[in-house]
Amino acid sequence: MRHQNATAYRFLAPYLLIFSVFWVWPIIxxxxxxxxxxxxxxxxxxxxxxxxxxxxxxAFFNALKNTLLILVIxxxxxxxxxIVMAVLLNSPLLKARGLYRFAFFAPVVVGEVAxxxxxxxxxxxxxxxxxxxxxxxxxxxxxxxxxxxxxxxLIMIAVTWxxxxxxxxxxxxxxxxxxxxxxxxxxxxxxxxxxQFFYITLPLLKPIIVxxxxxxxxxxxxLFTEPFLIxxxxxxxxxxxxxxxxxxxxxxxxxxxxxxxxxxYTMAGLAIAITLVxxxxxxxxx
Amino acid sequence: xxxxxxxxxxxxxxxxxxxxxANIDIADGEFVVFVGPSGCGKSTLLRxxxxxxxISGGEIAIGGKxxxxxxxxxxxxAMVFQSYALYPHMTVEQNLSFGLRMNGNPKADTERRVKxxxxxxxxxxxxxxxxxxxxxxxxxxxxxxxAIVREPQVFLFDEPxxxxxxxxxVQMRVEISRLHKELGVTMIYVTHDQTEAxxxxxxxxxxxxxxxxxxxxxLDLYDDPANRFVAGFIGSPKMNFLAAKVVEADxxxxxxxLVNHAGARLKKPLQTTPPAVGADVVLGVxxxxxxxxxxxxxxxxxxxxxxxxxxxxxxxYADAGGTxxxxxxxxxxxxxxxxxxxxxxxxxxxxxxxxxGARIR
Numbered sequence: 001m002r003h004q005n006a007t008a009y010r011f012l013a014p015y016l017l018i019f020s021v022f023w024v025w026p027i028i029x030x031x032x033x034x035x036x037x038x039x040x041x042x043x044x045x046x047x048x049x050x051x052x053x054x055x056x057x058x059a060f061f062n063a064l065k066n067t068l069l070i071l072v073i074x075x076x077x078x079x080x081x082x083i084v085m086a087v088l089l090n091s092p093l094l095k096a097r098g099l100y101r102f103a104f105f106a107p108v109v110v111g112e113v114a115x116x117x118x119x120x121x122x123x124x125x126x127x128x129x130x131x132x133x134x135x136x137x138x139x140x141x142x143x144x145x146x147x148x149x150x151x152x153x154l155i156m157i158a159v160t161w162x163x164x165x166x167x168x169x170x171x172x173x174x175x176x177x178x179x180x181x182x183x184x185x186x187x188x189x190x191x192x193x194x195x196q197f198f199y200i201t202l203p204l205l206k207p208i209i210v211x212x213x214x215x216x217x218x219x220x221x222x223l224f225t226e227p228f229l230i231x232x233x234x235x236x237x238x239x240x241x242x243x244x245x246x247x248x249x250x251x252x253x254x255x256x257x258x259x260x261x262x263x264x265y266t267m268a269g270l271a272i273a274i275t276l277v278x279x280x281x282x283x284x285x286x
Numbered sequence: 287x288x289x290x291x292x293x294x295x296x297x298x299x300x301x302x303x304x305x306x307x308a309n310i311d312i313a314d315g316e317f318v319v320f321v322g323p324s325g326c327g328k329s330t331l332l333r334x335x336x337x338x339x340x341i342s343g344g345e346i347a348i349g350g351k352x353x354x355x356x357x358x359x360x361x362x363x364a365m366v367f368q369s370y371a372l373y374p375h376m377t378v379e380q381n382l383s384f385g386l387r388m389n390g391n392p393k394a395d396t397e398r399r400v401k402x403x404x405x406x407x408x409x410x411x412x413x414x415x416x417x418x419x420x421x422x423x424x425x426x427x428x429x430x431x432x433a434i435v436r437e438p439q440v441f442l443f444d445e446p447x448x449x450x451x452x453x454x455x456v457q458m459r460v461e462i463s464r465l466h467k468e469l470g471v472t473m474i475y476v477t478h479d480q481t482e483a484x485x486x487x488x489x490x491x492x493x494x495x496x497x498x499x500x501x502x503x504x505l506d507l508y509d510d511p512a513n514r515f516v517a518g519f520i521g522s523p524k525m526n527f528l529a530a531k532v533v534e535a536d537x538x539x540x541x542x543x544l545v546n547h548a549g550a551r552l553k554k555p556l557q558t559t560p561p562a563v564g565a566d567v568v569l570g571v572x573x574x575x576x577x578x579x580x581x582x583x584x585x586x587x588x589x590x591x592x593x594x595x596x597x598x599x600x601x602x603y604a605d606a607g608g609t610x611x612x613x614x615x616x617x618x619x620x621x622x623x624x625x626x627x628x629x630x631x632x633x634x635x636x637x638x639x640x641x642x643g644a645r646i647r
Binding site: 179181182184187190192206 | 358359364367369375432
């Protein structure tokens with residue numbers, strides 16, 4: 001048996017080597033770097049340097065606030081929207097289901113730069129279609145890029161557009177795993193369709209909803225593309241800067257890898273903590 | 287309680303007609319079993335009664351009221367599904383009370399009904415468990431309990447025992463029979479298992495390919511089947527069929543000779559015009575209607591192949607000139623493989639069918 005295992009590990013060795021060098025070591029290394037002052041040459045060991053700065057850094061708390069704000073507002077809205085989309089996709093009344101499924105999933109495969117450019121055009125103050133639509137119903141134009149609140153809203157709209165369909169497809173798979181006869185039994189029990197949704201569909205879909213929420217929380221904690229490309233590096237004035245963007249700015253603009261590592265570990269820790277709390281809150285009774 | 291009437295009921299899925307004009311009258315309080323092979327339309331028919339399938343043609347009435355356009359929820363029926371269809375996230379108690387709670391039934395009445403169902407089905411101890419913590423038999427009881435609490439006019443059962451093991455199936459069969467006696471409610475039960483049909487039903491409806499082949503009491507179907515399909519489907523082990531030819535016919539009887547047994551002739555009294563001399567016919571003989579040599583009207587020689595010993599009786603699988611026969615013998619008189627055996631057939635116990643399967647009476 002031991003000999004067999006050794007053979008297996010020899011086959012796995014090339015992968016394990018690459019995995020260790022490019023995956024495990026950077027994780028350990030970045031953790032160690034977070035305890036070093038990296039803006040001096042050579043780097044020096046200073047355990048409280050970056051972590052101490054983090055606690056008192058207004059830029060970090062601004063990024064944390066923005067990230068959590070997006071998380072608290074955008075994730076529930078997107079998951080709710082995804083559930084509605086999934087239920088509609090699952091309706092036997094819907095024709096051309098395959099086409100809708102593709103349309104819902106398409107935003108995920110569209111290039112990030114292309115989609116960001118289109119969003120910038122759509123939300124442009126002077127000639128964007130969104131402001132034209134607002135004007136057409138008598139509402140004033142909104143300067144989506146110069147004010148913090150509209151800029152945050154824009155980020156949330158963009159992220160929701162991009163990921164709601166993806167989550168809807170996952171939820172659709174969950175919906176399709178609920179047996180039809182459970183609904184038939186409920187129908188014979190004289191339970192209305194609306195009550196069936198709230199008392200049967202949602203509880204049975206809960207594990208999938210939690211899964212989508214966890215994925216979304218992790219994704220939002222790492223949010224980078226939209227504030228970088230759409231609101232131009234977290235603008236206006238850092239109003240949409242997220243933790244991901246702060247990490248990038250510190251690590252790759254200021255070359256302060258120690259501080260960037262501390263931010264990265266904080267993001268990972270927060271994502272794990274929020275996910276654990278959520279899993280605990282939605283735990284199935286034994 | 288209510289009578290159920292199906293008049294010329296037709297079901298089509300697109301261009302395919304699945305049920306071809308079924309006419310069935312089910313009396314108030316009767317236990318009727320729809321039986322037939324897979325794909326015969328029995329479950330579809332039941333689902334049409336339940337309102338879970340549209341009716342393409344004809345009428346279904348429950349308690350004298352035509353139900354074609356009445357929603358499933360308003361038909362006063364309760365259904366037990368093959369897969370149990372319990373709500374997996376609810377406890378047994380919640381499963382039983384869910385429908386009543388959702389419809390604003392008074393709490394005290396809901397509790398009374400749930401308690402009564404639990405007592406009838408002996409599931410009091412399971413009330414706080416979830417379906418995944420129950421065995422198949424327990425789940426089935428809960429599914430039946432959910433039907434009981436609705437206090438329906440008609441119970442519908444869609445192959446409720448098919449997921450249970452043999453022993454539990456027998457036990458649940460007895461319990462369903464007892465439940466029918468206790469509640470006295472009209473019950474319609476779908477199964478492909480003719481033993482279930484025979485043991486449970488007041489009357490059986492035999493279906494084949496969307497047609498009602500025969501309706502009758504279990505023993506009437508057994509003793510007096512309308513055609514070869516019913517004769518072969520009802521009874522276990524199934525009826526034996528032997529090819530024969532009419533060699534003499536007069537007013538009131540026909541003499542047939544078995545094709546693979548030259549000289550083996552049987553004079554069968556008939557109430558209708560006998561088939562013409564030379565016509566091919568089929569002789570149907572139940573396994574228990576083979577007698578010892580010389581005790582019937584016609585002897586045939588067979589070669590025993592395999593014997594199944596069930597204790598009280600044995601079934602001998604024998605070759606009769608290329609046709610396999612199943613012969614019931616007393617346990618002590620079974621034959622070993624390869625033995626020659628002579629058995630006898632009595633005209634009064636044999637049934638005659640034409641080559642299309644219709645009974646010649």
